[in-house]
Amino acid sequence: ADIKPAVVYDQAGKFDKSFNEGVYNGITRFTKDTGIQVRESEPKNEAQVEQNLRRLAQRGYTPIVAVGFNMASAVSKVAKDFPDIQFSIIDGVIDQPNVQSIVFKEHQGSFLVGVLAAMNSKTDTVGFVGGMDIPLIRKFGCGYEQGVKYVTPNATVIQNMTGSTGAAFNDPTKGSELAKSQFSKGADVVFAAAGGTGIGVYQAAKDEGKLAIGVDSNQNHIQPGTMLTSMVKRVDRAAYKAFEDAQAGDWEPGLEVLGLSEGGVDWALDDYNKGLITADMKAKMEAVKASIVNGDIKVHDYMSDSTCNY
Amino acid sequence: MFETLILILDATLRVSTPLILAALAGLFSERSGIVDIGLEGKMLGGAFAAAAAAAVFGSAWIGLAFAILASVGLALIHGFACITHRGDHIVSGVAINTIVAGLTVTLGLDWFSQGGQTPALTGDARFTSIVFPFAEQIADVPVIGLIYSELLSGHNILVYMAFVFVPATYWIVFKTRFGLRLRAVGENPHAVDTAGISVALVRYRAVIICGILCGIAGAYLSTAHNAGFLKDMSAGKGYMALAALIFGKWRPVPVLFACLLFGFLDAVAVRLQGVALPGIGEVPVQAIEVLPYVLTVLLLAGFIGKAVGPKAIGKPYVKERA
Amino acid sequence: MSNQTPPYAIELEGISKRFGAVQANKDICLQVPKGSIHGIIGENGAGKSTLMSIIYGFYEADSGTISIDGEQVDIRNSQDAIKVGIGMVHQHFMLVENFTVLENIVLGAEGGAVLKHGLSAAREELKRLETEYRLDVDVDAVVEDLPVGLQQRVEILKALYRGAKILILDEPTGVLTPQEADHLFRILKSLKEQGVTVLLITHKLREILASTDNVSVMRQGEMVAHRETATTNKDELAELMVGKKVRLKVTKDTAQPTGTVLSAKDLSFFDSQGVERLKKVSFELKAGEILGIAGVSGNGQSELLNVLSGIAPLSSGEIQYAGQTITASAPKNAAQMRDLKMAHVPEDRHKMGLVTGFDAYEAAVLGYQNSEVYNGKVLMNRKAMLSECEQRMTDWDVRPPDPFLKTANFSGGNQQKIVIAREVEQNPEVLLIGQPTRGVDIGAIENIHEQIVKLRDAGKAILLVSVELDEIMALSDRIIVMFDGAVVGEVPADQADERTLGLMMANAWNEEKGAAEA
Amino acid sequence: MSQAKVPVWVNVGLIPLLNILLAFFVSGLVFLAIGQNPLEAAGYLVYGAFGYDAGIGYTLYYATNLIFTGLAVSIAFKAGLFNIGGEGQAYIGGLGVGLLCLWLDSSMPLIIIAPLAIIGGAVFGAAWAYIPAYLQARRGSHIVITTIMFNFIASSLMVYLMVNWLKEKGMMSPISRTFQESAWLPYLHDVFSPLGLDIGNSPLNLAFILALLGCVVYWGLVWHTRWGYQLRTVGTNPTAARYAGIDNAKVTIWVMLISGAFAGLVGVNEIMGVNHNLLLNFTAGYGFAGIAVALMGRNHPIGIILAAILFGALYQGGAELAFEIPSITPEIVVVIQGLVILFSGALENMFKGKIEGYFLRRAAA
Ligand SMILES: Nc1ncnc2c1ncn2[C@@H]1O[C@H](COP(=O)(O)OP(=O)(O)OP(=O)(O)O)[C@@H](O)[C@H]1O
Numbered sequence A: 001a002d003i004k005p006a007v008v009y010d011q012a013g014k015f016d017k018s019f020n021e022g023v024y025n026g027i028t029r030f031t032k033d034t035g036i037q038v039r040e041s042e043p044k045n046e047a048q049v050e051q052n053l054r055r056l057a058q059r060g061y062t063p064i065v066a067v068g069f070n071m072a073s074a075v076s077k078v079a080k081d082f083p084d085i086q087f088s089i090i091d092g093v094i095d096q097p098n099v100q101s102i103v104f105k106e107h108q109g110s111f112l113v114g115v116l117a118a119m120n121s122k123t124d125t126v127g128f129v130g131g132m133d134i135p136l137i138r139k140f141g142c143g144y145e146q147g148v149k150y151v152t153p154n155a156t157v158i159q160n161m162t163g164s165t166g167a168a169f170n171d172p173t174k175g176s177e178l179a180k181s182q183f184s185k186g187a188d189v190v191f192a193a194a195g196g197t198g199i200g201v202y203q204a205a206k207d208e209g210k211l212a213i214g215v216d217s218n219q220n221h222i223q224p225g226t227m228l229t230s231m232v233k234r235v236d237r238a239a240y241k242a243f244e245d246a247q248a249g250d251w252e253p254g255l256e257v258l259g260l261s262e263g264g265v266d267w268a269l270d271d272y273n274k275g276l277i278t279a280d281m282k283a284k285m286e287a288v289k290a291s292i293v294n295g296d297i298k299v300h301d302y303m304s305d306s307t308c309n310y
Numbered sequence B: 001m002f003e004t005l006i007l008i009l010d011a012t013l014r015v016s017t018p019l020i021l022a023a024l025a026g027l028f029s030e031r032s033g034i035v036d037i038g039l040e041g042k043m044l045g046g047a048f049a050a051a052a053a054a055a056v057f058g059s060a061w062i063g064l065a066f067a068i069l070a071s072v073g074l075a076l077i078h079g080f081a082c083i084t085h086r087g088d089h090i091v092s093g094v095a096i097n098t099i100v101a102g103l104t105v106t107l108g109l110d111w112f113s114q115g116g117q118t119p120a121l122t123g124d125a126r127f128t129s130i131v132f133p134f135a136e137q138i139a140d141v142p143v144i145g146l147i148y149s150e151l152l153s154g155h156n157i158l159v160y161m162a163f164v165f166v167p168a169t170y171w172i173v174f175k176t177r178f179g180l181r182l183r184a185v186g187e188n189p190h191a192v193d194t195a196g197i198s199v200a201l202v203r204y205r206a207v208i209i210c211g212i213l214c215g216i217a218g219a220y221l222s223t224a225h226n227a228g229f230l231k232d233m234s235a236g237k238g239y240m241a242l243a244a245l246i247f248g249k250w251r252p253v254p255v256l257f258a259c260l261l262f263g264f265l266d267a268v269a270v271r272l273q274g275v276a277l278p279g280i281g282e283v284p285v286q287a288i289e290v291l292p293y294v295l296t297v298l299l300l301a302g303f304i305g306k307a308v309g310p311k312a313i314g315k316p317y318v319k320e321r322a
Numbered sequence C: 001m002s003n004q005t006p007p008y009a010i011e012l013e014g015i016s017k018r019f020g021a022v023q024a025n026k027d028i029c030l031q032v033p034k035g036s037i038h039g040i041i042g043e044n045g046a047g048k049s050t051l052m053s054i055i056y057g058f059y060e061a062d063s064g065t066i067s068i069d070g071e072q073v074d075i076r077n078s079q080d081a082i083k084v085g086i087g088m089v090h091q092h093f094m095l096v097e098n099f100t101v102l103e104n105i106v107l108g109a110e111g112g113a114v115l116k117h118g119l120s121a122a123r124e125e126l127k128r129l130e131t132e133y134r135l136d137v138d139v140d141a142v143v144e145d146l147p148v149g150l151q152q153r154v155e156i157l158k159a160l161y162r163g164a165k166i167l168i169l170d171e172p173t174g175v176l177t178p179q180e181a182d183h184l185f186r187i188l189k190s191l192k193e194q195g196v197t198v199l200l201i202t203h204k205l206r207e208i209l210a211s212t213d214n215v216s217v218m219r220q221g222e223m224v225a226h227r228e229t230a231t232t233n234k235d236e237l238a239e240l241m242v243g244k245k246v247r248l249k250v251t252k253d254t255a256q257p258t259g260t261v262l263s264a265k266d267l268s269f270f271d272s273q274g275v276e277r278l279k280k281v282s283f284e285l286k287a288g289e290i291l292g293i294a295g296v297s298g299n300g301q302s303e304l305l306n307v308l309s310g311i312a313p314l315s316s317g318e319i320q321y322a323g324q325t326i327t328a329s330a331p332k333n334a335a336q337m338r339d340l341k342m343a344h345v346p347e348d349r350h351k352m353g354l355v356t357g358f359d360a361y362e363a364a365v366l367g368y369q370n371s372e373v374y375n376g377k378v379l380m381n382r383k384a385m386l387s388e389c390e391q392r393m394t395d396w397d398v399r400p401p402d403p404f405l406k407t408a409n410f411s412g413g414n415q416q417k418i419v420i421a422r423e424v425e426q427n428p429e430v431l432l433i434g435q436p437t438r439g440v441d442i443g444a445i446e447n448i449h450e451q452i453v454k455l456r457d458a459g460k461a462i463l464l465v466s467v468e469l470d471e472i473m474a475l476s477d478r479i480i481v482m483f484d485g486a487v488v489g490e491v492p493a494d495q496a497d498e499r500t501l502g503l504m505m506a507n508a509w510n511e512e513k514g515a516a517e518a
Numbered sequence D: 001m002s003q004a005k006v007p008v009w010v011n012v013g014l015i016p017l018l019n020i021l022l023a024f025f026v027s028g029l030v031f032l033a034i035g036q037n038p039l040e041a042a043g044y045l046v047y048g049a050f051g052y053d054a055g056i057g058y059t060l061y062y063a064t065n066l067i068f069t070g071l072a073v074s075i076a077f078k079a080g081l082f083n084i085g086g087e088g089q090a091y092i093g094g095l096g097v098g099l100l101c102l103w104l105d106s107s108m109p110l111i112i113i114a115p116l117a118i119i120g121g122a123v124f125g126a127a128w129a130y131i132p133a134y135l136q137a138r139r140g141s142h143i144v145i146t147t148i149m150f151n152f153i154a155s156s157l158m159v160y161l162m163v164n165w166l167k168e169k170g171m172m173s174p175i176s177r178t179f180q181e182s183a184w185l186p187y188l189h190d191v192f193s194p195l196g197l198d199i200g201n202s203p204l205n206l207a208f209i210l211a212l213l214g215c216v217v218y219w220g221l222v223w224h225t226r227w228g229y230q231l232r233t234v235g236t237n238p239t240a241a242r243y244a245g246i247d248n249a250k251v252t253i254w255v256m257l258i259s260g261a262f263a264g265l266v267g268v269n270e271i272m273g274v275n276h277n278l279l280l281n282f283t284a285g286y287g288f289a290g291i292a293v294a295l296m297g298r299n300h301p302i303g304i305i306l307a308a309i310l311f312g313a314l315y316q317g318g319a320e321l322a323f324e325i326p327s328i329t330p331e332i333v334v335v336i337q338g339l340v341i342l343f344s345g346a347l348e349n350m351f352k353g354k355i356e357g358y359f360l361r362r363a364a365a
């Protein structure tokens, strides 16, 4: 069927090198595959989020994908006023008959890259650089820590948050300083879950000959040779699927949780990092992945109880 | 312990560099009587121009040249407003900061379609570290080895430039004809005018030097310390540089130390994060983050008390009332 | 104006200059023979400084030409003026206060991009100039530490260092003691002997008569008369300046002082830099008298007024007034002093006495803004303010009598009337009054002096600070002289003469020592 | 003596108008530079801001914030102080509003919460301005620097509080729980609909009326009370103020308290009027924009209202523009704002001299 899809990015904008950009990649692919144009909108403040959602709904766009946890309240308000329009929200949960909530098991993906980090660390010390200090980012950190400890129980995981405002996702300078400080404390692999801040982390790793792990989209290409892998969160796929389902008439409201088994999160292996991954490592990763999928390994979700006790 | 200290100092140098450059920039401007709250914007504009040019031409030096051009251009706008048209210095600075914040992203988006960022820079498009001769060899000599190989060696050229600029600034401001006129024009422009020197010309020159230094600071941000331009990447450094300038009472060497202090706090904060301090426990991220700002306020209030700047600062030079 | 005589040092033709709505100079012509001292007089605002600034290239004239030694020159800025040999000592000194004397002198004539050589060369040259003209001053002293007299020498040296052949002095004696002024005139004479041409602006007719060769008179932007000094006299000059006959004397009866209303004991004041500006000043002020405070400006008179009126805090000592004892630990601020019926006409009406951005009716209540008369419960009582202001404007002949006119747009004399009316009409017990006639023309001076005497005759106490010895001597019943923050002597008015007061103002008995120090 | 005068309309009308036109002209060049048709863009901008009910609502909603911050900047200006801390004061003001709403929403009716929250916002905003004010008045610390620092500190403080204390359990982003409706300031469209008036759905709420009231208070305070008299004296001539027995330090502190209170009221509009929960970054640069509003408004309440509406229109029209032409980002609006500040603030004298000269000459002739 012919659909009029739209997407509303959150305030970080569609080129945040993080999930907004992932969504952007997803819809670009969708447009290429189907020829259907997707209406994009980039509000810059709270009021505009609601305003743009409302305007899109008024003009009959559906489904409307809202990107990011920040949009929850606006989506919930607008969805109430436009019961005939389909809304999909990524990274947020809203219980309404015309809203689809898509969330990810970031802890599982982080666990995976933690395992790989531990296997690559010669010092048994690894680092984690988070962006803004919010539960979502702690969730990454906590999953990562579990993965590391799974391989090397007595390993040290140095965790730092870049800051406490949205700017923390966009401060590569600080990212590079944090990474360098972690290196100086002995870390030799660093996982950055910090949006644009990560660029600085990867750069620092490159400059010091250490390893870094990317996040959200596959960032292996950014510093080939020192990017160990990336923890990919397939928001692109989520957006793509929402539109695809709508086109096929299969779109359904409700909660959609995308974990390892659904292909929602994963680790990235490509030409850029294949030189760093030995066959043993690859095998181990596959095994761990399988164990998580079949439930042999249970990864604790920080957000379930706001602690990292596992 | 010693090694940690060296590493923190090493980081201090890196973090202080843009502050030093910007604060010296401010020193020239403010010594001439022109308040410059637009250091931030000029740095940001410089950072963007540097990264954009470096990305296009593949050369960090060309990037630096463009950074200087852009920043001087902004400085001239400031001069045009404050010197030629006797505008309010702070308002002009705020305007420049606002324009640059929007324009860098707008142009970046139009030119590179990466959400206002420039492409990541690699190779010659970045300033890379300079390793001093024999740094490797003597790295293991106790104390000196570490200082030489870690602290002194291994920075990029702009860092060394910043530190060379401090004595250079001192010499220019206090030992040259231009410096004499610069100081005079910030204290009593009428005296300068009646001595047959054009007040506007001296101030324009000061503002241009300010632009050059801010441009270098900006280039450092995007092509040396980082590898590309990001929205709002100056992140308040211009304001911190201004605070350092006031601490240092508009004198090059004390200003240097103020910048180093801020840099040091930043470097320590990075390392203090998540560390449980004896007796205090783990300090919240926000508390550490806020430290330089609180300290600035405390120092301003207690330590240096009333900072008395150049006497004619911020006052437009009016010869004839219309 | 033919050119048969040897060329003039300066010849001006048709100089006009307008500032916004003010025509400061109008079609001015002037010829100054080489090697002469030429005086220029005129009321405040007549346009003298403007004219000199045009010659010096500080302002550009709207029209007209300037010739130096018979050759027309194009002076667009001070640099050009310096090049053709013009030097100027401005009414308000043009010195960088935190620079040394040497730095100030070489500014603009540094002799090279690097200071070092220029400075040492300048040091040599200055030594020569100092001895040649008896202009000694410590070249390494910081200017703000120097007394005004020496600062002025620095200005003169600055001009000479640049090789000035024509020297313009704009009211040079306003800040000098009579003795210092005498010294200045000796210097000018010796300059003249060296062939230097001097243009001298002053308000003091006495100085004109004593030291100039020719004199020109300006009035309201125009050059109204030229005289050979030898052929004219005080009365003629005064009349030329004002445009009508003037009386130069105050008429008053002898004072009938009664009890002491205010007594000051050992008042000391340290400024924010920690400099002692008042040194143990003591005096008594009686009802029904005018106590004059004489002194060169900058010797503590301003601080004394500030301390008495509560604007500045006492550092030590005590003031007895209206049954209150005011000390450093029990201070009273300006509002409280006003409540005790002490009124104050400040020395500088622009800086202190008025808010030039306010409408006249608002400026007319400054200091009394909290008074019940002008206030309702919440809002100010504009009607009362307006009607009172209108009344006063008629009573005091303020022109124009428009309460809504911005204070800035009144002329200096009318601004002063607004201030004095405000303070006097509060019917104070004590009136502190500083420089009551500074910047006021001769006609208005008369009126203000009458008012002050009237207040005295009504039994009020008046403390008068003025740098004009003539004014002090004409009005005061008793005269105190201040020097360097201290009271150096007291003279009854009838025994005061210019010479004694002048010597006291210069702290003459210490002059030898002081000179040695400098 | 007759005085040639420049007609009032030249100073308050013609010159600001020319400055704005110039700012827009240069903005047009920026549009051209990025390959957009400036006229088309202007069309969207104007339509978005004024073309339909809800658009106007949004414009006025933004204007509400800008009136508050404009008044804040302006009143400090009147006392010769440059309050760059409006951003932080608004932030903390919002915190005050939010805390009161969170505390009282289940136990009190709107009629009680609303005044308390308004006071709360004002008091919190004022408190945040107090420290820089105190330091300026008593220790001589430069208020521009300290208020800038306090913006940074406010933002860290808010994050700390939101993340550690105020965040709703289970919520991903640091936002508090949504208030109950008893703590919602009514939307104007809800107020008007019983009267049969449909003014379109927009976030415009009663805080707008509060802002207008603020302007009246400002006007009365500054020009018609002795307090305002003292404040203006301090602002135009501090020496005269000391002469008049006015305690400069006290006035400095008071005026900054009021300035902070005005800024704090942004919180009423944002937190109580629109978001209905406490969140981060709701100040979104209004504090800085207030500088431009105050300047353009010539530090007069009427001017501030007009300037705030102009800037509100830029925000709203700009959003519309960015929505309709996706290749235009909202950042371009920031550029336009900056240009307006430049031309009508920093370069306000560019034409002034020439134009005034022209009228003076005409009047003199
Ligand atoms: N820079 C200026 N801008 C505007 N108007 C000025 C300026 N300087 C002087 N004026 C005006 O020009 C007129 C002449 O002033 P000028 O200073 O030349 O007078 P003056 O004769 O030197 O007076 P005084 O005896 O007080 O020094 C006055 O009305 C004054 O207000």
Ligand SMILES: Nc1ncnc2c1ncn2[C@@H]1O[C@H](COP(=O)(O)OP(=O)(O)OP(=O)(O)O)[C@@H](O)[C@H]1O
Residues within 6 Å of the ligand: B321, C022, C044, C045, C046, C408, C409, C410, C411, C412, C413, C414, C439, C440, C441, D001, D003
């Ligand atoms: N700073 C100023 N701003 C605006 N107008 C001014 C200013 N100074 C002077 N004027 C105007 O210029 C005119 C001349 O002023 P000036 O002070 O020179 O008067 P004056 O001739 O000296 O009168 P008086 O003898 O009363 O002092 C005044 O009427 C006043 O309106």
Ligand SMILES: [Mg+2]
Residues within 6 Å of the ligand: C048, C049, C050, C091, C170
């Ligand atoms: Mg004069």
Ligand SMILES: [Mg+2]
Residues within 6 Å of the ligand: C044, C045, C411, C412, C413, C439, C440
């Ligand atoms: Mg006058």
